[in-house]
Amino acid sequence: MxxxxxxxxxxxxxxxxxxxxxxxxxxxxxxxxxxxxxxxxxxxxxxxxxxxxxxxxxxxxxxxxxxxxxxxxxxxxxxxxxxxxxxxxxxxxxxxxxxxxxxxxxxxxxxxxxxxxxxxxxxxxxxxxxxxxxxxxxxxxxxxxxxxxxxxxxxxxxxxxxxxxxxxxxxxxxxxxxxxxxxxxxxxxxxxxxxxxxxxxxxxxxxxxxxxxxxxxxxxxxxxxxSRSRYRGRWREMVHRSALLLKLLTYVPTGAIVAAPTTSLPEQAGGERNWDYRYVWIRDAAFCVYAMLRLGFTTEAEAFMGFLSERGIMRGTGPTGPLQIMYGIDGRSDLPESELLHLEGHLGSAPVRVGNAATKQLQLDIYGALIDSIYLYDKWGRPISSAHWDEVGVLVDWLCDNWDQPDEGIWEIRDGRRNFVYSRLMCWVAIERAIRMANRRGLPADLPRWQQSRDTIYRQIMREGWSVNRGAFVQGLGDDVLDASLLMMPMAKFISPTDPKWLATLDALTTDLVSDSLVFRYDPEASPDGLRGAEGTFSICSFWYVEALARAGRVEEARLAFEKMLTYANHLGLYAEEIGRTGEQLGNFPQAFTHLSLISAAFNLDRVLG
Known part of the structure; x- marks a missing residue:
């Protein structure tokens, strides 16, 4: 070929x-x-x-x-x-x-x-x-x-x-x-x-x-x-393989967790969607902490918390706010992107890139992912220190002032900033989880201000993130485009998994973005992202879909979708970022995002199956 x-x-x-x-x-x-x-x-x-x-x-x-x-x-x-x-x-x-x-x-x-x-x-x-x-x-x-x-x-x-x-x-x-x-x-x-x-x-x-x-x-x-894993469910072999993979992606000297160990493996053969993933995405690493904590691996969560504090990650003062979206495994903030023109790329998929220009993007959802992982660590691991709480307070105070602005979003578009509903959702998560921690442990916080911001975000999403035309929650405020990131809405506890508005959204996502259990992020023709070419289905979205079905009570559909997803793993139980039209693995490999969402889906599917 x-x-x-x-x-x-x-x-x-x-x-x-x-x-x-x-x-x-x-x-x-x-x-x-x-x-x-x-x-x-x-x-x-x-x-x-x-x-x-x-x-x-x-x-x-x-x-x-x-x-x-x-x-x-x-x-x-x-x-x-x-x-x-x-x-x-x-x-x-x-x-x-x-x-x-x-x-x-x-x-x-x-x-x-x-x-x-x-x-x-x-x-x-x-x-x-x-x-x-x-x-x-x-x-x-x-x-x-x-x-x-x-x-x-x-x-x-x-x-x-x-x-x-x-x-x-x-x-x-x-x-x-x-x-x-x-x-x-x-x-x-x-x-x-x-x-x-x-x-x-x-x-x-x-x-x-x-x-x-x-x-x-x-x-x-x-x-x-x-042997420290607490998982005893139906899919033990796949869950444990995913756990072993996530552990392989940890950098022990600092506690960092990389998104993938490779660069520039293509999202489309011959295409330009080729990125360097050998860095610490705040979002990906925070989700990894959640998956590790679910399985009982508190040491890895503690090491990542150490990475945040020892490298001063949450005390940043960059042009996009206290946090960048990603860092080097040593905590460095500068990851300049360049193209290696002498390499032809996998299957001729040029350019081969080193570094990542998305470092300078504004992605507000990372605050929700991070503070949610801190909340879970405080709950399931060990209570966070007073210094950590002070840092959380600075992040939440900044978010109260800055949540209502456009950003590049979870999918790191290179076509200008927009008002993404998912970004608003995760800002709500950040503030809501911080309020929970403050209330549970009696920690000092400007609760009236935090609660007002939380409730304002909620009302904006309900008012402007809902499309009457589509009968569903949508990608951006006031538009009609669907986006698979919204599968996180019930998982983030923003909305009941059986709320009529959510069930209508789930049905719309199933109709427009799901193909035999595989889920596309969004329709790039309806929502251009600034890049040429097509891409495959995103496996993290496919596992989110399983979880959303399970939480909505559609348990048989959820189990079948999960079992179908397992057939797309390679011979070792490993996944890249995406699945192509004929079932091939696409993107950097193996991908932490996919494996951490597999763990979460298996855990929650086991729970509803009893």
């Missing part, structure tokens, strides 16, 4: 589909491993660092770590049960073998800077010939490097980083790449380890015994972490 980009036709057969990948990581960075055994996305030493392997964005210039059988094979991929250790199995006429891919999770000692990535190849049956090719392309494929190889060790060096590759099989150097060829009999294995090295972290081999020890330690880490 070929795709068109600005430079001509692109051969799609050079790219694995987005869904044909699994994710491994060490809570500082992550790598995508294809079903063909190739690592085609890896940034080191952290999520937002320039890539080392990026062939998922350019098959020729991006770089990769290939491990493959020199025969015709079938492959299957799965996670070692209850872990983020990935197994890729190869089946051929002459035998069976597997790759065990994982990154050991270590503490804050010097070894944390090694960011070790281990690939253990094991012969299971018969005899299979393997080839390995390690071809890093530093700095998103733009930074030259040298390589020194001798025996079982190779050192890749460029201006910004040095990596050491060690192997129990001999290595050969070929210009800027390293090769290895070996044959495995049943019970034999070869271990590759890729480490970041520096003055304090020296090259170190990974013999078979150490690989086994690290494998067992990594399995033990993930299983011990998952």
């Amino acid at each position: 070929e795709f068109e980009n600005g430079s001509g036709r692109v051969d799609g057969s050079r790219y694995l589909p987005i869904s044909e990948h699994g994710l491994i990581g060490d809570l500082r960075t992550a790598a995508l491993v294809g079903t063909n055994g190739t690592i085609d996305w890896y940034c080191c030493p952290r999520f937002d660092a320039p890539s080392v392997f990026a062939s998922i964005l350019d098959a020729d210039k991006g770089g990769s770590f290939e491990l493959a059988v020199d025969l015709s094979t079938r492959t299957r991929q799965f996670y070692f049960p209850d872990t983020n250790v990935l197994i890729t199995r190869f089946y051929a006429a002459d035998g069976v073998a597997e790759i065990q891919d994982f990154m050991p999770v270590v503490d804050e000692s010097r070894e944390a800077s090694r960011h070790r990535l281990i690939r253990r190849v094991i012969g299971v049956r018969g005899s299979l010939p393997f080839r390995a090719r390690v071809a890093p392309r530093f700095g998103y494929g733009a930074e030259a490097h040298s390589v020194r190889a001798q025996g079982h060790e190779a050192i890749f060096e460029c201006r910004s980083i040095s990596l050491a590759l060690t192997s129990t099989a001999p290595l050969e150097c070929d210009g800027t790449d390293v090769w290895s060829h070996f044959k495995l009999l049943e019970g034999e294995s070869v271990v590759f380890a890729l480490d970041q090295i520096g003055d304090e972290v020296r090259p170190r081999g990974c013999p078979h015994a150490e690989a086994e020890e690290q494998f067992e330690a990594t399995v033990r880490f993930w299983r011990q972490w998952l």
Whole structure:
């Protein structure tokens, strides 16, 4: 299959589909491993660092770590049960073998800077010939490097980083790449380890015994972490896979949570809707906190609260208010967006972007998402500190003065600010949850002012956010366009899930935006967003739809829609941001938004099913 980009036709057969990948990581960075055994996305030493392997964005210039059988094979991929250790199995006429891919999770000692990535190849049956090719392309494929190889060790060096590759099989150097060829009999294995090295972290081999020890330690880490889950419902496997994924997207040194570990995976093949998601969206991270708290993972919620306070996030004074919509994983506020013109993009989907210009947008809904997560943490985790409450008070006071202005909204339109109903809704949530906290704990607050603002927002939504023509709540004040973000109205407790106005809205959304359980955000022809091209259905909206149906008492419809959504997961239970017309995964992958909404939908569907 070929795709068109600005430079001509692109051969799609050079790219694995987005869904044909699994994710491994060490809570500082992550790598995508294809079903063909190739690592085609890896940034080191952290999520937002320039890539080392990026062939998922350019098959020729991006770089990769290939491990493959020199025969015709079938492959299957799965996670070692209850872990983020990935197994890729190869089946051929002459035998069976597997790759065990994982990154050991270590503490804050010097070894944390090694960011070790281990690939253990094991012969299971018969005899299979393997080839390995390690071809890093530093700095998103733009930074030259040298390589020194001798025996079982190779050192890749460029201006910004040095990596050491060690192997129990001999290595050969070929210009800027390293090769290895070996044959495995049943019970034999070869271990590759890729480490970041520096003055304090020296090259170190990974013999078979150490690989086994690290494998067992990594399995033990993930299983011990998952054992804290309180979920015992019907969809335990999918919920726990989603929880493990959300944990993989946390950046342990600061408590940050990234929206996705990738950049520029397209929302439409050949299109321009390609964004860098390797940052902390206040909205996404706050929703993650809710999902983690639901499952009993209070430590992650506490770490994110630490990120907010230690980085001074809620004490900001930027041009759009106290909060930006997103931050770097280290808390930095400046994330300039640029285009990497030398990369063709996944399936020719240019441009490839690094950074995100949406940083400077005004999105008022983030205040509701954040303060709701603080409210839940205060309720289900531990009481927030007096300093945190002071910060909440500053946010709410600012919101009382600024809620009634247009913004770019949850969908980050690039076509000017509008009066979005969802933004007003979440401003109401922010103030309402703060009032609850103040009342429950007797905390100081300007309650008369807060209550007046809350009630004014409510009345405006009811008066101007309701369209008589559509018989439904709509996207913007005074318009007639539907928007799937309004599925949050009953979940935010703004309106009863059985209120006649809400049921009419749910019916209208079902008619206009739902296709076999899949939900579009809005109609871009009726509501232009400043970008060319189409997009798929948004999976977070699809799971919101499940929840809305369940809360409205349409339980059978909700359960069927949920089960249908599960069929769109990839072979590992992972989701990107969107689903395309033929069921393909689109957008950055895996996506926190989708998995946190799956957890919430499963939890609430379980509750109504009893």
